[in-house]
Amino acid sequence: MLGKNADFRERQLRAPLYEQLERHVKRRPHPFHVPGHKMGHSFDREGKHRFQAILELDLTEISGTDDLHQPQGVIAEAQELAAEAFGAEETRFLIGGSTVGNLALILTVCRPGDKIIVQRNCHKSVYHGIIMAKAQPVFLVPAVDLATGVAAGVRREDVERALQAHPDAKAVFLTNPTYYGMGIDLEKMAAVVHRHGIPLLIDEAHGAHFGFHPAFPLSAMQSGADAAVQSTHKMVSAMTMSSMLHVQGKRIDRERLRRYLAMLQSSSPSYVLMASLDLARRHLVTEAAEEWDRLLPQLDKLRERTGKLAWLEWPEAGASSVYATFDPLKLFLHLRAGTISGFSLQHLMEKHGIYPELSDSSHVLLAASAGTSSRDLESLARLLESLAVEVEPDEERVLEAGVVSSHYLREQAVPMDVAVDAPRETIALEQSLGRIVAEMVIPYPPGIPVLVPGERMDAQGLSMLLELRRGQTRFHGVQDDRLQTIQVLQSTSRGHTTGVGGTRL
Template sequence: MLDKTADFWERQRKAPLYETLERHARRRPHPFHVPGHKMGSSFDRAGKERFESVFPLDMTEISGMDDLHQPEGVIAEAQALAAEAFGAEETRFLIGGSTVGNIALIMAVCRPGDKIIVQRNCHKSVFNGIMIARATPVYVVPAVDLGTGVAAGLRREDVERTLQAHPDAKAVFLTNPTYYGMGIDLVKMAATVHRFGIPLLVDEAHGAHYGFHPSLPHSAMQCGADAAVQSTHKMASALTMSSMLHIQGNLIDRGRLARALAMIQSSSPSYLLLASLDLARRHLVMEAAGEWNRLIPVLDELRKRIGGLDWVRLASLSSNSVYTTLDPFKLMLNLYTRSLTGFTLQKLLEENGVFPELADLGHVLLAASAGTSQEDVDALWRLLQELAPEPAAETVRIFQAGVLASSFLREQVMPMHEAADAGRETVPLEAAAGRIAAEMVIPYPPGIPLLVPGERIDREVLELLKELRASQARFHGVKNARLETIEVHA
């Protein structure tokens, strides 16, 4: 989707931070500074061969390397190039994943007691940010996609009604796209939110590649959001933990945001991760489109083949969809069989060398990217083709539409931060009905809390948690990882 001048392309060919690190390494300097491995001279013998090519780039804030927390040199230049590429007024590199970006945004817009309108199926980092800021969340429950049974994005009319009921809210925070690649019309949503004079904040963790190819949806910045946090390592090519925060407009106090980032990001950020952000931006602008042009027909053929199987279907846009965009690189397998759950299918795939992104009771999510090969796709198809579970009618699907969304309709009895700090006791999960949660219960992935501190545990969510536990789902946020017990307000 980029249509830029010759000067733009000339600037974007540069990777100033990475190039500075390379020049310094070629000098073969004598490092009397941290880190202690001294550009690889001292390291575990067995691991040294694997890591030795990157040791010289693992720098610290020596002369010429700039400082992430006060950027004035090559980091500032790299961030400016990223802002230009992503269509932002300002971009901040994040070392700590999108988590630190989400938390910092909430700290920037909310003071204790302030209201913030939040999509209830946000990532756990959003809830943690609300707890740290001691803000008051006003939840909007997402629409459920009837074709897959998963919670998708927010309806604009639901957000507008919530804004009318809470005119003192300081911001709207939503997720777009979802983990499954589903998205809403952000242009209309931004216009709605801005009529109330507050910023639209977007967790765009899974959309770092958006806006860089005609087959992809527009990015949050292109749609008018005030801030977007992207996990550049998820669907683009940065190293894991490397993310970006993009900002535009005057509705966010950027000084307060900078102070929040300084508090929650390491004072010793990894230059390897920072350099990977510099290179990932250049790759998105200069090279990724060619790789996607190769991949898209391969995935289209895979979709046709999967369409011939009677026990599984792929998520797809239709006139009945509650979402308006779908990431072509996210392949969500929806199971229509009694013989397999998403978890058992995941296990079968992994036993044969194919590792999905995530599974739940009725789905397996596969995340392709510019790095996905024909060999990868062929291996997946061979396994799916060999499986022949008995198909089931749509009316008896394992994971019925509506279960996930209704699981978000909890009674918030007390503020999250108060419930997390209050007295607590441990009870068997089966005995928790009616009690007030004191811990966050987060099936992971995708990292979306089913319970947050202060919510009343009802029978419906209890049954869902028991079913997830029986399927050996992993949980974050809980003291007992197998969810045999749960902590509740005493």
């Protein structure tokens, strides 16, 4: 974190879990324990030269390596250093991505029938947690950025209104920042939620770097949130699937949280992934700022250099924005063009060896990090400058934004946990208008459901899915990942109204 003293930095130079694994390897032990590759002695001949160094560290719970589910040694110390670095009272390593943390938090705060106030444009894991907990979601429609047409965060006044209308809600669960890097004023949001005596839970998957450089927004922990889940692998240097869960204050039942983490996490967690969390924390505290000092001016030059292109717009937070902060590491290209789509631009980029994070009809998102090189940025700038694209009138962007906002206003005809187990049938997507959806339709990335089980398909939702399908979007949560067909509740169940399926404000 910013402004820490010399003693803090001295402690943070340690990487206790990684150091213990290295000490064990140097002993040249005889591994009569799992895993079966025996520290790399038996492995695919062709792949061994790539994996050998990692396989030596791929250990299990033996003397000296501690146990993630009952940490008392080097894992406990590594988690304590992480808590200190991220400003939390307690940190838990997650070997299963932020998904595990989101599930555990929702199961911790909600019992069957409990209400939870949720941002509608949240990750699919939040919906899965609600279904597993059999909780009743109160959905908050996000504000839509008129300049780009994408959904941002929720307004404080909408959260306040929901809390007044549902005083029995057990928690507020928000996403900050969004996939696109847009954020809200979390300090003020936490004050609103805490006035009602319940916890504020934050999916901070894309904000593990927040608070570690003056150019970045404050983190959820710095802003007073009760719990935050971070994908330490997304924007900083941990390996894929490696995440952290940070907790502070007394509004979270930590013993209940530990029990659910024990149920949801593997009993054979990867020591390689846990060690990468240990090292990512150390790198974040001791080395990353210098790398960002190099990178951030280059990102500014990229935006300045390509900002003259009439067909391209770089979003930024301003007085009229619906978001309060914007992550400078997110290169969010808003295309003001009539002759190229985001899907087409992604395809063109990939032909030139540039692989973005995601695209849609009018945007391409690229995620930079401390690992982004000047060569990467130069290749991107040259490609963008080489394109000659005609520009549409500005009013088209406002119309698009209005359509985007409608994606979050669908009728929840049947509770999610009821709909997932109800009798279903498969029909052509084009025939689904008015039907109750039986599966979660998730364009991936970003992994935000546009329909959830129990919602009724409307004309705007169907039109959007047809457009995404034309753009060859990948879909998760559905039986047919090409979305030629979709599963809906059987016609005899279409009038089913048992229970309350979630409220929208």
